[in-house]
Amino acid sequence: MALELRPNCESCDLDLPAGSQIAMICTYECTFCLACVDGLRNVCPNCGGGFTPRPIRPSTGWRPGLSLAQRPASTVRVHMSRTAAEAAELSERLAGTPPSER
Ligand SMILES: [Zn+2]
Ligand SMILES: [Zn+2]
Secondary structure, eight states: OOOOOOSBOTTTOOBOOTTOSSEEEOTTOOEEEHHHHHHTTTOOTTTSOOOEEOOOOOSSOSBTTBSTTTSOOOOOOOOOSSOHHHHHHHHHHHTTSOGGGO
């Protein structure tokens, strides 16, 4: 199963098209823009994990069946279910601990 390339930042709703170089994801594919990840101090408000840049899917089918055209990005916009206060509280608790030790 391919990564679900979500179309927006869960926090500020910025568009994050498939080729975006500022799209960040956590292990559950929670998707935020780089500025919001900085604001969250690399703590996902949904799961507490860290973020990594979202890999860019090739637009060209270099191998059969594997391209953005054949495995398109999601069009379902996702919005954070946590409040800003809840997100800040978790960031405060976890930001000092590296993701590998959370
Ligand atoms: Zn954002
Ligand atoms: Zn997460």
